[in-house]
Amino acid sequence: MKQILLSIRMLLRFKVYTFVNFIGLAISLACVFTITRYIHQENTVDHCYPEYKRIYFIERSISDGTKELSGYQSDLEKDPAVERYASFTPCTDLVMDFGKQEITVNALSIDSTFFSIFPYSIYMGSGKIKRPNDALITKEFWLHSLNGVPNPIGVTFKNSVGRKFRIVGVLDTQETKTSWLPDMFLSDELEELWFSNPNYAVVMTPGTDIAKLNEKYNKEQPRDEWSTFQTMHYQYLPLTDYYYTTSHEKSALSQHGNKDYIRVLWIVAFLVGIIGILNFTNIYTVIMSKRAREFGIKKVYGAGRKEIFLQIYIENMLLSGAALFICWLIIEITRHLFYNEMYIPTNSNLKFDLNISLLILFVLPLLTTFYPFIKFTHNTPVSSMRELSSTHFSVRSRMLFLGFQYVITIYMIVMSLFFVRQLEYMLHSDLGFRTHDVIECKMYVFKGGSSFHEKEKEDLLKEGKIQQANKELVNKRMSESTLFTHWSRIPMPLHQFKPSRYALNRAENGFKPVLRARMSPRSMELFEFQLLEGRLWNDSIDEMFTKNSFKCIINESAKKVFGIKDITRDKLQGEDKSWASSNVPSEYNPPVEIVGVIKDFNVKHLSQSAAPMIIEYFDEKYELITVTASYPHERRAEAIDFLRKLYEEATGSTDFEYKLIEDEIASMYNEDRRVVDIYSLFAKVAILISSLGLLAISLFDIRQRYREIGLRKVNGAQGKNIYPLLIKKYLSVLGIASLIAIPLSSGAIILYLEDFAHKAPITPDLFIIGIGATALISLLTIIWQIYKAANVNPAEVIKYE
Template sequence: MKIILLALRSLTRFRLYSAINIMGLALSLACVIIISRYVYSELTTDHFASNHERLYLSVRHWNNNEKAPLFFTTQNVMMRKDYKNPLDIPEIEKHTSFVSLKNVTVEAGNKGFSADVLAVDSVFLQILNFPVLKGDVAKLLKEPKGAVLTDSFAKKLFKDQDPIGKIINYNGQLLTVQGITGKAGTKSSLSFDLMISRELQWRWPPVNYYSIALTVPHADIDDINKKLKSMYDPQNTRSFLFQLFPLDKLYMETYIQKGEKTFLQGNASSVHILSVTALLLLLIGVFNFVHLNSVVILKRRKEFSMKKVFGARPFQLFIQLFIENLFMTALALFLAWVIIEMTYGIQSHILEIKAIVSERYNIGISILLLLFLPVITALHTFVRFSRKPVTSSLQNIDRSKGKPEIKTIFLTLQYGLTLSLIVCSLFFIKQLNYMLDTDPGYRTKDIIKVWFQRPTSSMSYTVEEIKHQEDANKYILETLQSSPVFETSCFGISPYEFPLNPINKKKVRIPGGQWEEVIHITVSPDFLKLYDIPISGKDLPVAENEVLLNETAKRLFSKNGKLPEELEDERSAKGTSLLVKGFTGDFQTVHLSQNNEPVILSIHNESPFSQNKLMAAISPGHRQEAIRFLKKLHGEVGQGDFEYTFVADEIEELYNKDKLAAIIYTVFALIAILISSLGLFGLSLFDVQQRYREIAIRKVNGATTSIIMQMLLRKYYKLLAIAFIVATPVTWLAIHKYLESFAHKASISWWLFAAALLLTGTISLLTLVWQIRKAARTNPAEAIKSE
């Protein structure tokens, strides 16, 4: 108890230093906890399911790895006779398949709502046990007329009413709501609004159709995959090679094709960078804490020396230091959680750092920090002080003259880490602007996209439905063509949507050459005019086997300077070829960090029966008029709510993650500057106070305030210069390493480092100048008397 009281008295005696120390550490810990919670949430995605370590998705592999493998159902989608599901083996306890359908219109109370739908069987919720808030899990979806809603979607449809027993309309089927699911305990890579019975829906082509298996306890997945491989007959063209892939690794997986927007995609690179950022911020906070502690210990060295003289054991001194640091760490941790709670809105909506973690994790990381940091900081201070002779401390003799002080070393490290964070954040902003400003090779301005006839999940359409949609689409195009508000229009998809559907990908080659994967897509003749894509060639392709190649495909199939004239398609009948009629510019189809895809365009009028969005180029200056025009037209022939987007906005959305990265690193760099400034303030306060007498004597001998300022500032700018010299090559190498996988990259300009140095130097100057001016203006007589 006595040691605790001594520790509290010491903290209150040096309360300014304690306050600075606690605030700096609180900012550091708040950032570290925010990032660690997010990283933990990302790394534990899909861990919500019990037995998640036994859950696997089926992956279809191709012969000779000619294509990237894809997540694919093991169900008999080809309707083959005598088909045996490869998952019907003793090592698999149970398995299920499901179909994912995106942007399906569901009606409730005569109003349409867009929904992401999963068509599942009753086993699905037993394997992937999303929390069921209402309903009996054992009975859900056993009847084809049942439906299960998520809690958020139920509130959207029925507000505050009890949804159980309510009726919704799905593709003309009246379904009864039987259950409600809540939020999973961890992040899930599979998102949905509604679950229906798989008896109501299967899909052809079988994209977004998946199988999940639950293995028996202690089963070896390698042995299972070997068994599945042995069951595969490579000579049988109607046989598929399936392997199992862990659900735990699905979120971060990038090589295996996942279908169309079914699963959320994680970013391993972002997780790694944020982890390094958290480590740097923790180091900055700890260095700040340690060097301010060093300042306080210098003021208390006589106190500790006297205790040693009167018989205090080393263990007692260590315990006192530990308790003091424990109190400061506890206060800093409390403030950190206050900061986290107060900034929750900024984290979620601006930085989009959304973490789904349990309270156990929050308590665990708090205990770890509370115990780990005081031990490290107290041990450092104790070891450093215990090595000094008692006599030198009592006589106030500094035996470290001429040697670098530990507090200046820590300040230099802080400067270096802060400079690195600033340079990285500035570069991320530059790289983002570089990508946004790069010409994608086609028009993006004033092209609007509108759903008129939303795609449905129906497998077949009646003659009346087809005729109705064809007439509606013709009417839409003719109406826009007659309006001066629009330049041109067509139904279809944008260039950056080409790679999203795996059905668009195929293998082609020049005769006798090597097979290469390309995107082959059919577009309307108005597509090239709409997006202002230039072509070179005599005429546009007319026949079905006549095509255009983009610049990437042109380079891929050119041999010895000879342009390709004919291509063989692996899907076409033997003896038929694709005739190359011309070439287009290299319009961008993917994120600019990736290499562009080779594209083959077939040009002919699309069937009037189209389920794609309307795309229309607006005449300059008529944007608002065009929106009103389309809204009115949608009211006449459209389905569901009127929704529109602009191509320029959709392209910008492709770079949302890059934009967030730039914002996140900028915010953390500013916090690092603030923490360093607090440490610099405490250290300079100590230095100035130690030199009051020296300053007074210099003033008596004629030194001006300007001369005194230069003398005191020289030390800190020397440290800044050393930190800059060390941090510059290290940061350059780190950025260079990060850019290795980028196809398009901004240059690492010298001004990034100059701006970081100028910003850090300016803030340091502002931090120091107030104290130095105050010391320089002190009456010399009073300063000498106080000494």
């Protein structure tokens, strides 16, 4: 206790240095804690299931590159290595009628063994589905969608075909984040799901060699009788890998992580943490330098290495404790900032938070104690007092630490500037089609659910008449309007292209991956695709669902990839049976004729090059749901209002929603924007921490040179002579740090762009701005101290010294 009180008293003697020290560490720790908590959360997804290491999904891989959860008729669940299995069917966008409101629900239809593999705690009511009409809801759905209605057990609701369900239980929130986010769980005995193929999850026996088992089932088989040349195979996909998989199509029921984003966060946390520790150690050595005589005398009076180590360690632990307290305050205050602006949401995990706090409180002081302890104990007491108070070794070591901080700060500023440039470059690149003033909306919404009871045939016929009336009304109103320059019933091309494979002329030539979509003449005119050869679609001569439907338009990349010389002679053989041939014999899948070539355009992230594309004909009379239209820029509000009123007239509903093409393109770069935001924020944090360190170091160093400055002024030196003298050292450190930071950041940028097809240029202004910003902030930090030193009264200084 005596040692602790002594340490507190010593730290309070140097209040400015102590305050700057633990504030800098607290800011650094708050950033590192926030990031590491998020990373821990992402790396423990699905760990709430006790057997998560032995749980596997059955995954179907199709030869066109598509991967999806499946298992139906695969027989992989029957392998002897499988201990038990469960089936489940995702049901998304179900419209449920809760009496006073209709709620869109994402549900899982499950069998009786599902909860033995994926257990949930019961928050209220029962945790079992005993009858086909029983439903279990999640606590989040109860609180947010049902507004926490008192005692939801027994509440009934209906689906779109009138089937009544009854809530029998509320399931509690899982302890960790999970890969899926169902609102409710339904029985797998529902008649509406008779024609749905379930997915399978299995629990493997301990010690199963999954690699060997997957090799056993890695045999291609025909996908189905309509696929012609397309094949597939099944594999076991670990639950631990599912969250980070990138090959599955996004679903409203599932959520996926991004390993690249996690790597970026690791790098940022490491850099900010290093700056914080260097700053902490550096300022503490300043405090120790002011106490050189104290430690020298202690050594003269017999203080051993153990006593000195203990005092330094306790002082560092006290500083770490104070920083830890401020750190958690900052975290709580900035929680919403990180969630809303950075999208780094974290759930509290008491065990993890306690462990990391104890690590900082007891282990970090060991790291920060090591350097001052070695520095203050390697010499004799007399040499120690003389060296630590007057020689250049202490100054050199502090400048070395400051230099490292400068390197990291410049690096982070340059990287953040380049990420902003790359993002702007991609957002404003010419994608090869119209990317402005285009709106897409729905004019009819299927409420989900289907039934096969005889009594519902009349309802289905009635629904068909409603759909036809809706289509005629929408087409009539859009044709009569002069508000739009073009309109179509085809969605935007951004999300229409799906993977497929084609071969030149015949299958024996080998299939190659392409992106395939269907477009109408009006949609191609709307998006202003540029014809290079042949023709575009024409409603008067092109057809769907006939033997005359096997035609396509390709882009430049497809022509190049397939080596097509003459589009009038060469054809493309599809691996799978085209949708255009669904009304012809199942074995009929001839090569498709190429009628035109258009200029390359990009519908994917610009890190990818323009892919080979195949565009098939689509007749808009078969489209009911979507309307896409272009409009003059200044009439956007009018266009939205017109479509809202049309939607209300056509459907009788008021839940109008729309998409703007500018927003859809921007959404493709959400991850890039998050990286920009993260680097920009933490570059500012790095500047702040480095400035705090520079403030403390310069305060000490310049104050030590007051006697020298006084003597120089006595001998005729003026302010213009003093300023360069005091500032030269810091500019020299900054210059050396810049020479190190430039190749480091250049290499990092080149590495980052390695897989990018479209790259923003790396120009000198990036480094000039990064170095200039660091230099400017550094000068602003020390300029007042230099001004005071240059204007010091030499008589007072010499008298004091």
